[in-house]
Amino acid sequence: MGYDDKASNQAENLGGKVKEGVGKLTDDESLEAEGKGDQASANLKQAGEKVKDAVKDVFKS
Template sequence: MGADDKAANSGEKLGGKIKEGLGKLTGNEKMEADGHKDQASGDIKNAGENVKDAFKGDNR
């Protein structure tokens, strides 16, 4: 785990931003909310990776 997981999490967050933007652009509130959810999920997963890194002593 590590860099690959962090990249995937960042991708999920970016996808959420895109989905949110499309939702705003089209007036689709559900898509916009899903975008927010995806961004939050990516942030939470990144925080978990950072905690694991801290315990391993891998502070990159």
């Protein structure tokens, strides 16, 4: 996984956690859901990058 992609995914995940936390504090269900969605998106992207890396490793051998 590229360092840029990894950093971007981590930033998106962190931003999602912040949104979720602010949503909980302010009773804003929409913001809380958006934060959870951002986290899920970041996790999905990270999983995709891991699959790409695994495929590259298989074909290097």
